[in-house]
Amino acid sequence: MDTxxxxxxxLTFYRNEKPIFEPIxxxxxxGDVVHVKGKNGSGKTTLLRMLIxxxxxxxxxxxxxxxxxxxxxxxxxxxLVYVGHKVALKSSLTAxxxxxxxxxxxKKCESLIKAxxxxxxxxxxxxxxxxxxxxxxxxxxxxxxxxxxxxxxxxDEPFNTLDSDGFTLLKDLIExxxxxxxxxxxxxxxxxxxxxxxxxxxxxxxP
Amino acid sequence: xxxxxxxxxFISYLKRDLVVSFRGKSASLNPLIFFVxxxxxxxxxxxxxxxxxxxxxxxxxxxxxLLSVLLSAGSIFDEDYNDxxxxxxxxxxxxxxLPLLGKMTAHWISKSLPIAITAxxxxxxxPMPENALIPLLVGLIIGTACFTLLGSIGAALTVPTKDKSFxxxxxxxxxxxxxxxxxxxxxxxxADGMNWRYPLAALSSIFCILVxxxxxAISGIFRSSMIE
Amino acid sequence: xxxxxxxKFASPKWFYQITGKILPFLAWLTFFLLVxxxxxxxxxxxxxxxxxxxxxxxxxxxxxxxLALAGYFLMAIAGAIGLIWRIxxxxxxxxxxxPIGVVFTLVGLLTGSLWxxxxxxxxxVWDARGTSMLILLFLYVGVYSLGRSFHNANSGEKASAxxxxxxxxxxxxxxxxxxxxxxxxxxxxxxxxSAPSMHPDMFYPLLIMIVGFYLxxxxxxxxxxxxEILLRERKTNWVRTLVLK
Numbered sequence: 001m002d003t004x005x006x007x008x009x010x011l012t013f014y015r016n017e018k019p020i021f022e023p024i025x026x027x028x029x030x031g032d033v034v035h036v037k038g039k040n041g042s043g044k045t046t047l048l049r050m051l052i053x054x055x056x057x058x059x060x061x062x063x064x065x066x067x068x069x070x071x072x073x074x075x076x077x078x079x080l081v082y083v084g085h086k087v088a089l090k091s092s093l094t095a096x097x098x099x100x101x102x103x104x105x106x107k108k109c110e111s112l113i114k115a116x117x118x119x120x121x122x123x124x125x126x127x128x129x130x131x132x133x134x135x136x137x138x139x140x141x142x143x144x145x146x147x148x149x150x151x152x153x154x155x156d157e158p159f160n161t162l163d164s165d166g167f168t169l170l171k172d173l174i175e176x177x178x179x180x181x182x183x184x185x186x187x188x189x190x191x192x193x194x195x196x197x198x199x200x201x202x203x204x205x206x207p
Numbered sequence: 208x209x210x211x212x213x214x215x216x217f218i219s220y221l222k223r224d225l226v227v228s229f230r231g232k233s234a235s236l237n238p239l240i241f242f243v244x245x246x247x248x249x250x251x252x253x254x255x256x257x258x259x260x261x262x263x264x265x266x267x268x269x270x271x272x273l274l275s276v277l278l279s280a281g282s283i284f285d286e287d288y289n290d291x292x293x294x295x296x297x298x299x300x301x302x303x304x305l306p307l308l309g310k311m312t313a314h315w316i317s318k319s320l321p322i323a324i325t326a327x328x329x330x331x332x333x334p335m336p337e338n339a340l341i342p343l344l345v346g347l348i349i350g351t352a353c354f355t356l357l358g359s360i361g362a363a364l365t366v367p368t369k370d371k372s373f374x375x376x377x378x379x380x381x382x383x384x385x386x387x388x389x390x391x392x393x394x395x396x397x398a399d400g401m402n403w404r405y406p407l408a409a410l411s412s413i414f415c416i417l418v419x420x421x422x423x424a425i426s427g428i429f430r431s432s433m434i435e
Numbered sequence: 436x437x438x439x440x441x442x443k444f445a446s447p448k449w450f451y452q453i454t455g456k457i458l459p460f461l462a463w464l465t466f467f468l469l470v471x472x473x474x475x476x477x478x479x480x481x482x483x484x485x486x487x488x489x490x491x492x493x494x495x496x497x498x499x500x501x502l503a504l505a506g507y508f509l510m511a512i513a514g515a516i517g518l519i520w521r522i523x524x525x526x527x528x529x530x531x532x533x534p535i536g537v538v539f540t541l542v543g544l545l546t547g548s549l550w551x552x553x554x555x556x557x558x559x560v561w562d563a564r565g566t567s568m569l570i571l572l573f574l575y576v577g578v579y580s581l582g583r584s585f586h587n588a589n590s591g592e593k594a595s596a597x598x599x600x601x602x603x604x605x606x607x608x609x610x611x612x613x614x615x616x617x618x619x620x621x622x623x624x625x626x627x628x629s630a631p632s633m634h635p636d637m638f639y640p641l642l643i644m645i646v647g648f649y650l651x652x653x654x655x656x657x658x659x660x661x662x663e664i665l666l667r668e669r670k671t672n673w674v675r676t677l678v679l680k
Contacts, residue, residue: 015587016588017667017670018670049294052298053298054294054297054298054432055432056431056432056521073300074300075300076300077298077299077300078300080298082294082295082298084291084294084295085291086289086290086291086294087290087291088290088291088292088294088295089290089292090223090227090286090290090292091290092226092227092230092231093223093226093227093230097226101219101223102295360597360601364581364594364597364598365581365584365594367585367586367590368584368585374580374581374584377573377576377577377580378577378578378580378581378598379577380573381570381571381573381574381577381602381605381609382574382601382602382605382609384570384609384612384613385605385608385609385611385612388612388613388615388616389612392616409612413608420604424597424601427597428594428597431518431593431597433590433593433594434590
């Protein structure tokens with residue numbers, strides 16, 4: 001089916017009364033992988049935060065299934081998962097406890113253990129997050145994607161701090177989700193070789 | 208997305224924050240120690256004239272409790288803001304009312320309740336008349352709950368700012384005035400032989416209003432995309 | 436809500452043009468009212484039976500207090516409009532109203548002190564109204580400081596708006612609790628001359644001064660908002676042509 005799941009219309013954000021990038025109009029369909037490209041400071045994180053509804057756009061709007069996301073907030077937010085720059089993990093909770101918390105499942109749930117295994121973290125499940133390395137923390141925070149059944153993934157610089165195993169793992173996850181008619185929108189200044197990637201290039205706003 | 212599918216949202220946030228705060232570093236006890244020290248130092252500046260001390264003791268305990276709670280009130284959202292959990296909470300599809308209430312309750316239990324419970328014991332030192340100790344305890348329990356509820360609104364408003372203790376105090380103190388008035392009146396009524404349940408009722412009604420309005424205000428603040 | 440007629444009021448350019456037209460008229464009216472009020476009040480109103488001539492300071496004290504309170508509500512309403520309908524102009528009005536409100540509150544407090552000394556012997560008397568005014572001052576200062584402590588001006592405006600609204604909800608509660616406290620602890624030995632029972636010759640100048648102060652507030656606020664508009668819209672064409680003219 002070819003109706004756009006997510007539509008951006010003339011979207012931009014103002015900082016100090018100036019738009020930080022040229023307004024974007026873009027449609028995202030099922031099975032799309034979208035790579036948001038731009039230099040450091042060009043507004044990739046800001047764009048993602050607008051897309052997840054955490055920031056109100058200064059201009060333009062975003063539609064989910066052709067309804068503005070502010071009107072269909074509950075459905076939209078229930079269908080997305082966001083992994084941001086910061087890991088959103090509590091350092092005084094164990095890996096398993098953190099994963100249980102951020103995916104809303106009970107600690108004893110089978111899917112949590114499996115997700116940790118898939119990420120290569122199963123021996124660390126009862127280790128406090130403060131004792132995990134940065135790369136392990138990032139793998140842990142990405143593990144929630146495996147547990148959730150959200151259709152749309154928003155990932156902000158997900159490949160940062162991952163070792164080569166983690167890198168391949170994440171790439172495979174994205175490809176698999178794409179083949180399952182899911183949507184992945186990720187921001188990265190790196191170039192990752194995933195097939196059939198659409199691009200949003202953030203351009204500096206012309207004054 | 209953070210939502211507990213089977214458990215009550217209030218309880219799950221309450222439990223998580225309590226676990227985090229009790230497993231965390233020893234910062235949890237500082238407000239209590241601060242409170243004990245400044246109350247015990249108070250007679251030094253007032254002179255040890257027993258009678259004067261007896262009269263002002265309840266008021267001073269209230270103000271010191273207020274200061275101690277105020278100093279820790281600003282930190283309720285700090286850790287979440289710094290590690291990215293606050294962001295996740297803001298994009299939760301569910302209403303933020305119960306999660307916020309859970310967080311504030313956990314914060315109150317770990318930071319303010321110890322102060323409320325220690326106060327009557329300190330009262331014995333000052334010395335306060337013994338029949339005033341129970342009103343002091345009850346008043347402080349409800350009063351510190353009100354302080355936490357109001358202080359969290361201030362914390363939500365100042366989340367991105369640095370060095371926030373004084374700013375927070377500045378914006379929240381005027382709003383604390385009714386709580387201080389009714390709270391200390393509970394004891395003064397007792398001392399003057401009047402029924403101390405009247406100001407206690409007023410204090411409780413303020414608490415009821417705050418329990419409903421504070422989480423609503425904070426969820427409005429968070430959803431208004433103030434935090435970049 | 437998408438009512439376009441309403442959004443016309445939200446245009447800074449429209450505001451600038453309209454205020455440009457009515458300001459001279461308003462300013463003169465304010466000037467006249469204040470002069471008349473002061474002359475009548477200071478010169479022609481009869482001296483008070485108990486307080487002699489020192490009561491005359493109420494011609495500044497009472498209007499200042501009125502405006503301090505009204506100004507806070509205006510600030511909060513402007514903030515609420517800005518938050519609900521996302522109108523920038525409303526936030527700018529709120530932002531300008533804060534320091535103006537501080538000044539009016541301070542004037543009210545200082546004139547109250549000056550009145551207190553000859554009348555009751557001390558510069559400050561702890562009573563319900565005075566204490567509430569003092570707390571109002573703190574509320575204003577809080578809103579102002581909060582707005583200024585954000586790097587991002589927009590976040591600061593939103594935070595101030597929220598605080599102003601929370602403060603508004605609290606003002607009646609604060610006033611009532613302070614009032615209750617003071618009726619308890621200081622049986623009313625001190626009474627202000629309440630307006631309706633004043634001699635008409637004392638009352639009419641007061642009325643004129645109150646209206647004059649309202650207009651003064653409006654004039655000052657408009658001037659401040661106009662300056663803010665020029666600052667914030669400095670990159671738009673209409674401001675550039677205006678300034679370069």
